[in-house]
Amino acid sequence: MLWPERPGLAFILIVSLVLIWTFGFQVHDEAVFLLYGEPPEDQPERDFLDVAMKVEFPAPINYAPIQEICARTTFRPGLLFSCEGQHGGVGMLRNQILKCIRYAIHAGAALVVPTIALRNAKELWDIETKTEMGLEYLFDREAFDTHLLNGCPGMRIYERAEDFPFYEQRVRTGEPLTLIGSQFELDYPREGLRHPREWRHFFDWWLDGRSISIQTEAPVHIHMGQSFLEYPVIDDGEAFVHEFGKILSFRSDTRALAAKILWELMETFDIEIDPTQAINSNTFYGAHLRLEQDALWAWPPEEGWVFGAMNTQFDEQFKNLQRTGLEVVYVASGNRTVVDVFAESARMRNMPISVVTKEDLLTGDDRRMLDNMTFDQRGLVDFLVMFKASAFMGVAHSSFPWTVALRRHELSRYKGIANEGSDLMRDEYSIIMGMTADYPYVDPFVYSIWP
Numbered sequence: 001m002l003w004p005e006r007p008g009l010a011f012i013l014i015v016s017l018v019l020i021w022t023f024g025f026q027v028h029d030e031a032v033f034l035l036y037g038e039p040p041e042d043q044p045e046r047d048f049l050d051v052a053m054k055v056e057f058p059a060p061i062n063y064a065p066i067q068e069i070c071a072r073t074t075f076r077p078g079l080l081f082s083c084e085g086q087h088g089g090v091g092m093l094r095n096q097i098l099k100c101i102r103y104a105i106h107a108g109a110a111l112v113v114p115t116i117a118l119r120n121a122k123e124l125w126d127i128e129t130k131t132e133m134g135l136e137y138l139f140d141r142e143a144f145d146t147h148l149l150n151g152c153p154g155m156r157i158y159e160r161a162e163d164f165p166f167y168e169q170r171v172r173t174g175e176p177l178t179l180i181g182s183q184f185e186l187d188y189p190r191e192g193l194r195h196p197r198e199w200r201h202f203f204d205w206w207l208d209g210r211s212i213s214i215q216t217e218a219p220v221h222i223h224m225g226q227s228f229l230e231y232p233v234i235d236d237g238e239a240f241v242h243e244f245g246k247i248l249s250f251r252s253d254t255r256a257l258a259a260k261i262l263w264e265l266m267e268t269f270d271i272e273i274d275p276t277q278a279i280n281s282n283t284f285y286g287a288h289l290r291l292e293q294d295a296l297w298a299w300p301p302e303e304g305w306v307f308g309a310m311n312t313q314f315d316e317q318f319k320n321l322q323r324t325g326l327e328v329v330y331v332a333s334g335n336r337t338v339v340d341v342f343a344e345s346a347r348m349r350n351m352p353i354s355v356v357t358k359e360d361l362l363t364g365d366d367r368r369m370l371d372n373m374t375f376d377q378r379g380l381v382d383f384l385v386m387f388k389a390s391a392f393m394g395v396a397h398s399s400f401p402w403t404v405a406l407r408r409h410e411l412s413r414y415k416g417i418a419n420e421g422s423d424l425m426r427d428e429y430s431i432i433m434g435m436t437a438d439y440p441y442v443d444p445f446v447y448s449i450w451p
Helices: 007-036 040-052 064-070 091-105 141-151 196-208 238-247 252-269 293-298 310-324 338-348 365-369 374-388 399-411
Strands: 079-082 111-113 177-179 220-224 285-288 326-334 354-356 389-394 431-432
Touching: 007 196, 040 252, 040 365, 064 177, 064 365, 079 091, 091 111, 091 196, 091 326, 091 374, 091 399, 111 354, 141 220, 141 238, 141 431, 196 252, 220 310, 238 252, 238 374, 252 326, 252 374, 285 310, 285 374, 326 338, 374 399, 399 431
Parallel strands: 079 111, 079 220, 177 220, 285 326, 285 389, 326 354, 389 431
Antiparallel strands: none
16 A cells, blocks of 8 residues: 555555646647637547548549659740730630640749639629739649649749849840740640650741850740640650649638538538549539530530530430439539529429538538639639539539549549540449530540649
8 A cells, every 4th residue: 555654645655646647638628729720629630630531532643653754854944835825714724824834844944833813703704804813813822833843843933024034135135035835836636746755856847947055144935825636645655644733732721711612512412522542433423514605605505505505404414313313413604693502403303312512511611712712713622522522423524523533533443535435424432414416526634624
């Protein structure tokens, strides 16, 4: 027995240890509250959100395939590429920036950080405004610098063209020389440029024809204009295709909101979502409804765009929903009225589903953050949520569903262009609805988008 001759002292020490133990946990709990702004019982949610927003879909970037491609190029002092004012929806805009970077790699050029043309908030179809935003408007700037420099260590990145060495002594000190990537092969097929690996040779020949030589102290500035879906991405190999798009990570606040949406889906509908898994089965269905103002303007049903009509998009989504058996439907659409009509149509068909959007699932500060975002910034949140859906479907005339479906296809057992026998693209995770005959024209997204 401890202290047999002084039992009172033993009692006092035991009581003191109990008090210290209890008070210690209280202090720890208060520290956790001060650090996270929430009581410690929310630890499971914090852990979930932390993992969900940090995991790049479907896996962290692997620099090796990018490094292999960049190692084929000799980077040249005195050559600078820029691609200011890139425009389009998020999917196309992202692809245009990646394509500009790819041409800069071919040429062996340094790069000015790309900028983005701000969409007209009142007229969504107006995407070629003069208002220019920095790359961070949609993408994680720090991740861009890190990924590009690690993947392509020979390339130099500049905030402004004027920061380039000897820029004031450049060839033709007025406007930069303008070039589009497709101008050396104007008759290329749907599959893209026939000779992408000869692009540097064509570029140098083009400079020679203008009596321009690249010199360190007399640099050349090339502005890359926008051409449309002409680069055959698979030419660089499947491994490169899988990794190159990860250079452009979406803004951290949109990743945080997407993670919170996944948590709310799980809590609200009692479904199991493991944030460490790229796609969880039997969780929720992702429906992309491309029926916003700009879509109706660009792809009018009366001109043959069958899936430009609301009812035909609904019918395809409902048929696929019944096939999957999923009961929670997350809808991505910039038109709330369309979502409400979709939910009512499902009710009229007696479909046992719950239809939700990001606006339904986010509350408090999260909802205020979302409401302060622009149309395209809010679209990033939908991109990230749709990546994780158990099943996904969209139309063929939009780059959004193609980007989502092709990235998810990396997990598929099918190789090449996925098609289980119907629809333009159909694998076990995603569907691009309809066949070629259902569209007046199908853009070659499948050949020319980096997922």
